[in-house]
Amino acid sequence: MKKLIVVITLLFSSAVWAETTQNVGFTFGSTHGSGIHYSRQHTSGFGWQLTGLPIWTENEKVLTTGAAIFRTLNQGKKGRVFITFGSSFFYNKSTWEEWPRGDGPPTEVTDEETNILFGPGIGIERVFAENFALSLVIPACVCIGCNDGVEILPIPNFSIGYRW
Numbered sequence: 001m002k003k004l005i006v007v008i009t010l011l012f013s014s015a016v017w018a019e020t021t022q023n024v025g026f027t028f029g030s031t032h033g034s035g036i037h038y039s040r041q042h043t044s045g046f047g048w049q050l051t052g053l054p055i056w057t058e059n060e061k062v063l064t065t066g067a068a069i070f071r072t073l074n075q076g077k078k079g080r081v082f083i084t085f086g087s088s089f090f091y092n093k094s095t096w097e098e099w100p101r102g103d104g105p106p107t108e109v110t111d112e113e114t115n116i117l118f119g120p121g122i123g124i125e126r127v128f129a130e131n132f133a134l135s136l137v138i139p140a141c142v143c144i145g146c147n148d149g150v151e152i153l154p155i156p157n158f159s160i161g162y163r164w
Contacts (some may be wrong), residue, residue, distance in 0.1 A: 019043040025161020026143060027051045027070040028065070030117045030141040032157040033085035039161070046071035051088070061093040070123070079126040084137055086157070087118035121124015135159045 020042050026110030027037040027049070035053025051066035092113045097106040121139030129135070137157040144150050 011073050015139075021161075023049075023163040025133075025159060027066070027157060027159025028140075029066075029088075029117050029159075029160040030153070031066070031084075031088055031121060031139045031145070032137065032159070033088035034064045034090075035066075037066075037159060037161065041070075041072065043164075045075070045082075046070070047072070049086075061091070063091040064144035065088070065089050066118075069093065079124065082125070083120065083125050084139070085106055085118075085120045086137075086139065087116070088142055090115040090117070103151045105139040113145070115143055117143045117146075117155075119152075123157070127163070131163055133161055133163050139155045 013066040016064075017159050020040050023037070023039045023041075025037055028034045032049060033051035033053075035051050037049055037051040039047060039049035039095070041047030045141050046072050046080065049066075049070070051064070051068075053062075053064050064088060066088035069081045070084040072080050072082045074081045081158045090113070092111075094111045096109055098109045099106045110120035119139045119141045121137045123135055125133050125135035135158070137152055139157065141155050143153060143155075146153075
């Protein structure tokens with residue numbers, strides 16, 4: 001509970017910091033997570049992003065979360081180039097009934113998967129109509145749990161959001 005209070009306090013207190021850019025939107029990717037995101041960038045070029053989406057039904061349980069920090073390398077009027085380091089967590093549990101080929105009752109099958117992804121990346125962001133931003137990040141994504149092992153993959157992150 002204390003950690004939740006600290007996070008909420010930081011989010012609200014950071015709103016009074018001078019000259020920050022905030023962004024709310026959707027992210028789909030490996031090291032930044034998938035779902036709804038919130039990010040902040042200070043005028044110094046440093047910033048962070050939090051992403052998450054829970055989907056919980058009777059037969060399907062999916063949880064994705066992500067966190068990333070970034071540093072802007074070059075900022076123009078309509079975009080920026082940045083480096084980032086992100087990590088994400090993916091959990092999926094599916095349950096369904098499988099019917100045998102002959103006679104007999106169906107059996108319940110459960111498939112469960114957990115992945116941890118992290119790594120550095122380089123990205124570009126383009127701003128449209130003053131407040132909408134598209135960004136693409138190409139990371140060196142280390143995936144723990146993918147195909148029951150460890151893999152290094154360049155799975156991109158894509159974001160679209162409203163910024164102010």
